[in-house]
Amino acid sequence: MTGTEQAAQGIDTTRPHPARVYDWYLGGKDNYPVDEQLARRITEIDGGAPRAARANRAFMRRATRALAEEAGIRQFLDIGTGxxxxxxxxxxxxxxxxxxxxxxxxxxxxxxxxxxxxxxxTPEGVTEYVQADARDPRSILDQAGAILDLDRPVALSLIALLHFLADEDGAHDVVRTLVDALAPGSCLVLSMMTADFEPENVRRGITAYAQGGVTLVARSQDEVGAFFTGLDLLEPGIVSVADWRPEEAPEGDGPISLYGAVGVKTAR
Ligand SMILES: C[S@@+](CC[C@H](N)C(=O)[O-])C[C@H]1O[C@@H](n2cnc3c(N)ncnc32)[C@H](O)[C@@H]1O
Structure with a gap:
């Protein structure tokens, strides 16, 4: 993409963006020097950052498969897609x-x-993309409701999203508004950063992100649990994403500082 095309599409290459930093961790090509610079800085602080991104992606795959296979979910709303x-x-x-x-x-x-x-x-299925901000959940529901039947179960995925939304920015209201609109049998899939395992590395990482203009928030296990109020957590509960129903031996040593969990809405 040329600089003119980037500008025309609203792509700001003068400051790092979370989607592009994450792309760098995953070995992608859709990032710019500002993103690479921040990702390298974070990796200097915490050599496990790319491994954490891969573990998070693997959690998304396992949780999605579990919901499609075991819970029979046929509708998915994924916010903060990347x-x-x-x-x-x-x-x-x-x-x-x-x-x-x-x-x-x-x-x-x-x-x-x-x-x-x-x-x-697939020809039998539907995939759609909506450009919207998670802080406007009603607009998301309006647009998603044209494609999904919100009277039937939906898996709502907010994977590696909520650490970009502080409590003061309404993170809990966003999740509550979305979950309230979903039918019984719907599921909430979350992953987000925590400082429970490696507080010093995570604190330094948050500072480096802040210097790059990206605000990040880490939450404790109890704080993550608050997003699941009124929902039933599936086994194994709120654990490091690497420990949520792992299928392979963990990659490398050391904790992954992201919690992952899945909850089911049993009643309106
Ligand atoms: C770390 S990536 C995670 C991508 C994917 N969910 C995954 O876990 O593999 C976070 C994504 O959330 C998006 N994001 C951050 N804040 C957002 C907001 N307020 N509304 C919508 N998307 C947001 C970013 O643009 C980025 O694509």
Whole structure:
């Protein structure tokens, strides 16, 4: 993409963006020197940062597959989707259920620029992309409601999203508004950063992100639990993403400072 094309699409290459920093950790090519600079700085502080991104992505795959296979979920609303990285969520869901319907949402223009890769799903299923901000959940529900039947169960994924939303920015209200709109049988899938395992590294990482203009918040296990109020947590509860129903031996040593969990809404 040329500089003119980037500017025309609203892509700001003068400051780091979370989607592009994460893309760098995952070995992607859709990041810019400012993103790489911050990602390298974080990796100097915490050599496990790229490993954490991969573990988070693997959690997304396992949780999505579990919900499609075990819970029979056929509708997915994924907010904070990120730059496409195969396999994407719709590919997991539609490999289990080709008729699965998936709505992706992100607020970063770089994700919009690459959304085409998110829209290549099965002929029987549906994949759609909505450009919207998680802080406006009603608009997301309005747009998603045109594609998903909100009277039937939906898996709501907010994976590696909520650490970009502080409590003061309404993180709890956002999740509550979204979950309240979903039918019984719907599920909430969350992962987010924690300082419970390596407080000093995480504190230094948050400072480095802040110097790059990105605000991050770490939450304790109890604080993550508060997002699941009124929902039933699936086993194994709120654990490091690497420990949520692992299928492979962990990559490398040391903790992954991201909690992951899945809850089910049993009643309105
Ligand atoms: C670390 S990436 C996670 C991508 C993917 N969910 C995953 O876990 O592999 C976080 C994503 O959240 C998006 N994001 C951050 N704040 C957002 C907001 N307020 N509304 C919508 N998306 C947001 C970023 O643009 C980025 O794509």
């Amino acid at each position: 730059i496409p990285t195969e396999p994407n969520l719709h590919q997991i869901a539609q490999s289990v259920a080709p008729d699965a319907r998936v709505v992706y949402v992100d607020n970063d223009p770089i994700v919009l620029a690459h959304a085409g890769a998110l829209l290549r799903g």
